[in-house]
Amino acid sequence: xxxxxxxxxxxxxxxxxxxxxxxxxxxxxxxxxxxxxxxxxxxxxxxxxxxxxxxxxxxxxxxxxxxxxxxxxxxxxxxxxxxxxxxxxxxxxxxxxxxxxxxxxxxxxxxxxxxxxxxxxxxxxxxxxxxxxxxxxxxxxxxxxxxxxxxxxxxxxxxxxxxxxxxxxxxxxxxxxxxxxxxxxxxxxxxxxxxxxxxxxxxxxxxxxxxxxxxxxxxxxxxxxxxxxxxxxxxxxxxxxxxxxxxxxxxxxxxxxxxxxxxxxxxxxx
Numbered sequence: 001x002x003x004x005x006x007x008x009x010x011x012x013x014x015x016x017x018x019x020x021x022x023x024x025x026x027x028x029x030x031x032x033x034x035x036x037x038x039x040x041x042x043x044x045x046x047x048x049x050x051x052x053x054x055x056x057x058x059x060x061x062x063x064x065x066x067x068x069x070x071x072x073x074x075x076x077x078x079x080x081x082x083x084x085x086x087x088x089x090x091x092x093x094x095x096x097x098x099x100x101x102x103x104x105x106x107x108x109x110x111x112x113x114x115x116x117x118x119x120x121x122x123x124x125x126x127x128x129x130x131x132x133x134x135x136x137x138x139x140x141x142x143x144x145x146x147x148x149x150x151x152x153x154x155x156x157x158x159x160x161x162x163x164x165x166x167x168x169x170x171x172x173x174x175x176x177x178x179x180x181x182x183x184x185x186x187x188x189x190x191x192x193x194x195x196x197x198x199x200x201x202x203x204x205x206x207x208x209x210x211x212x213x214x215x216x217x218x219x220x221x222x223x224x225x226x227x228x229x230x231x232x233x234x235x236x237x238x239x240x241x242x243x244x245x246x247x248x249x250x251x252x253x254x255x256x257x258x259x260x261x262x263x264x265x266x267x268x269x270x
Contacts, residue, residue: 033147081120167185
């Protein structure tokens with residue numbers, strides 16, 4: 001019985017040590033940050049959609065001229081009532097004289113309904129909250145870029161910061177990223193499509209987070225090399241990988257131009 005108790009204690013001690021190592025690893029901060037980043041994007045987009053729909057009942061014409069969520073919310077928060085939409089005030093947030101004048105005219109001629117003072121304040125407060133979320137996203141993005149630059153500079157430079165961080169989060173650690181083949185990196189993020197392929201014999205996915213990129217296969221290969229350079233502390237710079245990638249870009253573009261010219265020639269023949 002004492003032997004069993006001692007073995008249980010050792011196992012608990014080992015589990016605590018392993019957990020401590022995992023939680024103190026540098027990867028955990030990147031993983032948490034990129035997961036929060038995705039949540040912030042979702043919350044911002046949902047809030048913006050609701051605000052645009054609500055405020056749109058009051059000033060429906062605004063969205064025709066301002067199709068950027070952040071700029072739209074800044075106008076809602078700072079101007080509110082249609083009476084405040086003078087060209088000068090609108091220009092402060094859009095920086096476009098022609099569009100500002102058009103919005104001033106739309107505000108004066110709007111066929112939107114009424115919005116009482118209490119409802120207007122609520123909409124403006126929601127707009128402010130959404131803008132604060134957008135600002136927090138920028139802070140978090142700066143943090144993520146600094147962490148990735150220190151942790152995996154080559155990989156994040158080739159893949160871009162967000163894609164590189166998402167791949168680490170999906171695989172669980174930078175170590176696993178360093179050991180997976182390029183073919184795996186290419187489809188990370190397309191798990192649902194992969195399961196459909198295995199279960200329902202649907203078409204297999206070609207790309208995940210680097211989806212529909214004409215250089216996806218070449219990009220995945222360079223990402224795999226960069227990840228290994230970072231993990232094993234290689235002193236080789238990333239410039240050579242970028243040069244090879246750019247060469248491949250030129251080859252693809254040259255081939256595309258050639259095909260376009262052939263198509264044009266065929267068109268003339270017929």
